[in-house]
Amino acid sequence: MKSVPVLEACHLGKVYAQGRRTIRVALDDASLSVFRGSTVALVGKSGSGKSTLARCLALLEKPDTGEVRIQGAPVMNFSRRRLRQLRPRVQLIWQHSAFALNPRIRAIDLVAEPLCIQGLGTKIRREQALHTMSKLGLPAATANRFPFQLSGGERQRVAIARALVQHPEIIILDEPLAGLDIPLQLQTARLLMELKAAHTLSYVFISHDLRMAVSLADRVAVMNAGKIVESQAVRDLLLEPQSDAARELLNTIPGGLSQ
Amino acid sequence: MNFLARRALHSLLLLVGASVLTFLLVRLAPGDYFESMRVNPQISNRAIASLRSEYGLDKPSPVLYWHWLKSVVKGEGGFSFVYNTAAVPILWPRVQNTLLLAGCATLLAWIIALPVGTLAAARIGSWTDLLASGTIALLLAVPELVLGLLLLLLAVHVGLPAGGMRSPLPAGTGIWNESKDIVGHMFLPALCLAAGLLPLLLSHVRASMREALQSPFVSAALGFGISFRRVLLRHALPAALNPLISLFGLSLGLLISSSLLVEAIFGWPGLGQLMLQAIASRDVFLVIDSTMLGTAFLIAGNFVADLLLYVSDPRIRVG
Numbered sequence A: 001m002k003s004v005p006v007l008e009a010c011h012l013g014k015v016y017a018q019g020r021r022t023i024r025v026a027l028d029d030a031s032l033s034v035f036r037g038s039t040v041a042l043v044g045k046s047g048s049g050k051s052t053l054a055r056c057l058a059l060l061e062k063p064d065t066g067e068v069r070i071q072g073a074p075v076m077n078f079s080r081r082r083l084r085q086l087r088p089r090v091q092l093i094w095q096h097s098a099f100a101l102n103p104r105i106r107a108i109d110l111v112a113e114p115l116c117i118q119g120l121g122t123k124i125r126r127e128q129a130l131h132t133m134s135k136l137g138l139p140a141a142t143a144n145r146f147p148f149q150l151s152g153g154e155r156q157r158v159a160i161a162r163a164l165v166q167h168p169e170i171i172i173l174d175e176p177l178a179g180l181d182i183p184l185q186l187q188t189a190r191l192l193m194e195l196k197a198a199h200t201l202s203y204v205f206i207s208h209d210l211r212m213a214v215s216l217a218d219r220v221a222v223m224n225a226g227k228i229v230e231s232q233a234v235r236d237l238l239l240e241p242q243s244d245a246a247r248e249l250l251n252t253i254p255g256g257l258s259q
Numbered sequence B: 001m002n003f004l005a006r007r008a009l010h011s012l013l014l015l016v017g018a019s020v021l022t023f024l025l026v027r028l029a030p031g032d033y034f035e036s037m038r039v040n041p042q043i044s045n046r047a048i049a050s051l052r053s054e055y056g057l058d059k060p061s062p063v064l065y066w067h068w069l070k071s072v073v074k075g076e077g078g079f080s081f082v083y084n085t086a087a088v089p090i091l092w093p094r095v096q097n098t099l100l101l102a103g104c105a106t107l108l109a110w111i112i113a114l115p116v117g118t119l120a121a122a123r124i125g126s127w128t129d130l131l132a133s134g135t136i137a138l139l140l141a142v143p144e145l146v147l148g149l150l151l152l153l154l155a156v157h158v159g160l161p162a163g164g165m166r167s168p169l170p171a172g173t174g175i176w177n178e179s180k181d182i183v184g185h186m187f188l189p190a191l192c193l194a195a196g197l198l199p200l201l202l203s204h205v206r207a208s209m210r211e212a213l214q215s216p217f218v219s220a221a222l223g224f225g226i227s228f229r230r231v232l233l234r235h236a237l238p239a240a241l242n243p244l245i246s247l248f249g250l251s252l253g254l255l256i257s258s259s260l261l262v263e264a265i266f267g268w269p270g271l272g273q274l275m276l277q278a279i280a281s282r283d284v285f286l287v288i289d290s291t292m293l294g295t296a297f298l299i300a301g302n303f304v305a306d307l308l309l310y311v312s313d314p315r316i317r318v319g
Helices: A050-057 A080-089 A107-118 A122-135 A152-164 A182-199 A210-216 A234-239 A244-251 B002-028 B035-039 B045-054 B061-073 B087-122 B127-141 B144-158 B175-213 B216-223 B228-253 B260-266 B271-280 B284-312
Strands: A007-018 A022-034 A039-044 A065-070 A090-093 A170-174 A202-207 A219-224 A227-233
Touching (some): A022 A050, A039 A050, A039 A210, A050 A090, A080 A107, A107 A152, A122 A152, A182 A210, A202 A210, A210 A234, A227 A244, B002 B061, B002 B284, B087 B175, B087 B260, B175 B228, B175 B260, B216 B228
Parallel strands (some): A039 A202, A170 A202
Antiparallel strands (some): A007 A022
């Protein structure tokens, strides 16, 4: 029996108004399937619609056309209450964690806050938050610090801890390694893979850096001007890219990736 | 603590600087209280010179400033030539009346602006938003003077007190009835003053909240499934606070000086009327004291805003 994708984008379309007369097509018939335990890399140039697709998949933005399905169930017409109940299953880690973490709230409270929807008391929430933070290698001293007192790597781990604390099934990572130095990028990538194996997570890994994307993903979807122009297994994409956009991205890698 | 000590020192220096400048500007203006006596042929020049000498007005400005400063420390605030007594006992009851009126009006404006501005920002394009925009445009277009006169007209038609602060009540009227009488008199001037302040507060609350609600951390919090109400109160409102705290400091600072015109329209016995009289009769120390009170409130308002920012924003407190 064919398995059902845990998260599915079906023919999504999204248009933004730019001024009174012009429009910008952010998504154009974009379809994507994510299966349990897999990592799909979503690559493309800046402005190709990756972040819009991420927000639609995370149910933070409503597409103009098409639908998002979770475990095969179309969720776009769910009531606000049912959507809120669904949200913990799909988590989005934002491009710049410095902006996505409220600077006035301490790290431990930021991680503990999503648990309030389960009706847990403050003490239990903080205990669980501390446990998740320690699993991610965040020292206990960081718990009571504000985001602006943390390093870039620590902030990224707090953002990941905040997503993990609700035990999600799918994590959408929007350029999670942007702004980190190379050793920190490798360290975070390794951590993400360990977490994926430990919790059977599915990832949608968004990046404009094809090199990092192919080293983490099972499949790669290439976006261009709001469309998904190509979607295939990593090896096939590297050996036989079908679209100009994919070839263009491969050409940007110094020395190539064929080996 | 460094931040607060620095701000306190800054405020003190500003106050001293403002007092020197005020004193100099008042002294630079030609003539004084006794000069106006020259129009009376029965008073000789010698008598005027002797009066000026008696009250110390012939002394150089630095000496006079020093005497005034000592008098301020003693709680007298100089001497009123018109009332022939220390300035502070004349000023104090008027200041209380002004603070009562301006304080109530400012409180009323904030009580309306905070929830309406927040709701308008949370529901862009809704009826609340349209109502807020309409109110801002309308109140900005109507000058305070016109609004005051319209309210006076309304007072005459509906039988509200149209001037002053108290009605002549018989002796032995209880404190409750006296308070009711003052509130009745204060209603229209406070409404007029609040209407002047409201567009400024409402537009700032709406703009700050709108900006805060568009922050990535607000979207991120909503993405976790946290309720909109909790996100609004715990994330958006604190994020919108900084500009609002500065505005609150300014509104505290304007308590003394914002109501001068409204006091004149409604005959409210506040500092405004006294200041106008003091300027007309060149009662220099009353003019200096009134100006300095306005300045002191403005500086104190800014200091309170700095203090609140220090308490509310960890980036200032810790960073």
